[in-house]
Amino acid sequence: MNTTExxxxxxxxxxxEARRATVEHGLHGFTIEQLCETVGVSRRTFFNHFASKDDAVLGIELDANDEMLRAYAQGDAVPTDLDPLGSIVALAIEQMHLVGIDRADExxxxxxxxxxPVMVAKFLSATDVQLAALTRAVRQRFGWDxxxxxxxxVAEAAAALLKVTASAYFDDAYDEATAPAFDALLTENxxxxRAAITPGPHPSADHEEGTE
Structure with a gap:
């Protein structure tokens, strides 16, 4: 295992551990010091990775996506021949390959x-910040004013795609043994x-024409 891993x-x-402690004791039922002791790290190490206890619970890491977003904005990270929406989806898949995805986490x-419940609002606020950063990166990558x-x-559309995909993938009835992996499901969505917003004949019209 290398340093990054x-x-x-x-x-x-x-x-x-921050999430488990929150579920068991409530957000105010444990301290950062107790969390650090459980994990076996110093308080200084904790703040090298997270700005607050809330951020640790939500999984918001300090500068975690900055390097990838910078590379994306500069035309790297994903293939250059992808259109804006496709490039964001590819970026999301690349990020998932790096950090992994676990239904138990969800x-x-x-x-x-x-x-x-107060954490829901904080999560949504953090999501808005991330979406704004992605929007700026898309604007830079494609040279838009x-x-x-x-x-x-396109950033909002990609966020909607991720939301719909996550809703299906993390459903309790989703069978990982037979259903597509998250990235395959996202790609299919x-x-x-694209098919839904691209003009074309209605499937029923094709069927009727073929039966004449």
Whole structure:
């Protein structure tokens, strides 16, 4: 395991333990010091990765996506021949490959939100900040002006794709053994979205023409 992998593993342990402590004791029922003791790190190490206890619970790491977003904005990170929406989906898949995705983590997050509903608003606020950063990166990558709405439109569309995909993938009835992996499901949803907004004959019309 290299340094980057060890860092990711450490961050993951801190996030998981922060969520478990929140579910068990409530957000104000444990301290950062207690969390650090459980994980086996110093307070200084904790603040090298997270700005606050809330951020640890939500998994918001300090500068975690900055490097990838900078690379994306500069035309790297994903293939250059992708259109704006496709490039964001590819970026999301690349990020998931780096950090991993676990349905058990999502179940734990739901328990956190049930125990501490205030965290939902904080999560949504953090999501807005991340979406704004992505919008700026898209604008830079494709050379669009600040008042060009296309960057926000494609960023919002990508966020909707991720939301719909996550809703299906993290459903309790979703069978990982037979159903597509998250990135395959996301890619398929991108295809469905493109088909839905691209003009073309209605499927029923094709069927009727073929039976004449």
């Amino acid at each position: 060890r860092t990711r593993a450490l961050r993951r342990r801190m996030v998981v 179940a734990l997050v739901r328990q956190v939100f049930d125990r501490e 600040d008042d060009d709405r296309r960057a926000q439109l 991108l295809r469905l979205l």
